[in-house]
Structures are given as C-alpha cells and as structure tokens.
Amino acid sequence: EPEVTQTPSHQVTQMGQEVILRCVPISNHLYFYWYRQILGQKVEFLVSFYNNEISEKSEIFDDQFSVERPDGSNFTLKIRSTKLEDSAMYFCASTWGRSSYEQYFGPGTRLTVT
C-alpha cells in the first residue's frame, strides 16, 4: 500500500538556522498538508496546499514558514529562521479529496532547535 514518506526522521538545528523538511505524498493525491505537534500538546494544522498554491494556513504559519512542491512529487516545508519554540514533530499528510476523505499521514520529522 502506498505511504507518505518524510525525511529526515530527526533534524537538530541551531536557533536562527534555516531548515527544510521534506515529504513525498502519495502519488495520485491532490491535497497536501503540514501539521505539527509540540511535545505534550495537540496536533495543530499549519497549512494546506492544492493546485500548486496555499489554500489555507493557520495563524502559526507566519512569514517564517513557506511550502513548495518543486517537482511534482516532493512537498517541502521551510522554516527560514528557526526559534526554540519551533521544536516539534512535523507531520505531512495528503489526500485525494476534501472533507470526508481520509488524510494519510507520514511518520513525522522531529525537529529539535537548540
């Protein structure tokens, strides 16, 4: 069965550095998402992406964040200048349709900002 993959599984970076988290969604899916989960807290929506543009973003997704689907397969989340509070598990998800369709999640990337 196809799966969403994410790399790296764990990323350690220093405050102020740029990081890029990578995801390969399931190939025939059309909607792509990033979520994050700070340790001990709930999973939070960051951004959704459809037809090569952002379709919705949360208040967390400020100017420090950007997403891209550069080559039709990868879906990346970039954080320009990381802060300590960006330390979290970041999940990518994809789905074929909206609303009631199942979102398929990747295994996550644990980002640690020191």
Place this chain on the structure above:
Amino acid sequence: AQRVTQPEKLLSVFKGAPVELKCNYSYSGSPELFWYVQYSRQRLQLLLRHISRESIKGFTADLNKGETSFHLKKPFAQEEDSAMYYCALSGLGGETSGSRLTFGEGTQLTVNP
C-alpha cells in the same frame, strides 16, 4: 471556529471490559468527524469516520449533533487496542481549499491483561 475536546488524557481498562473514549466538538456548520489512532512507534492512521457508519476493529462511533459529541466505543477491549486515540473534525472548505483537520488533545488508552 472549530474545536475538539477530549476530556480524558489517560484511560485504563482491563481486557474484555467496555471502553468509551469521549469527544465533544464545536463547529458552526456540518462537520465531518473522524477518529485517528496512533499505535506505539507508528504513524497516525484513520480508524473510522462518521460518514461511513462502519465498525472498524470492533470500534463504533455515533455522531450526536444534539450533544455535539462523537464518542468512540468498543464493547470488549483487547490489549492490542492500547494506543493514542485522536478525535478530529473537518469542515467543508471551498472548492479549491483543503479541509484542515482540527484535533483533540488525544486519549492514551491502555488495556491491561
């Protein structure tokens, strides 16, 4: 605004006992409700969704619009049910928008032998 509340962070039952994981939601329109599960060291995966009205691994959940609840139930818990369970809500976005999932805090279910 969308909101999901799971009042129990931890729930512990014995094997064979009934289990109910509570979920309440707040949403102004007609929501889509889901239960996602995360087994130890595995990814988040869909357990069931209200629109399907199905039973998966013996679990059922009924959407109660009057009480704005979507509680997850299983009559006889098994040890392999031990996992983190998340209730999630999705609203119907516009034609080109995705449907963000709003998650509850999660309930860690432990089924003891």
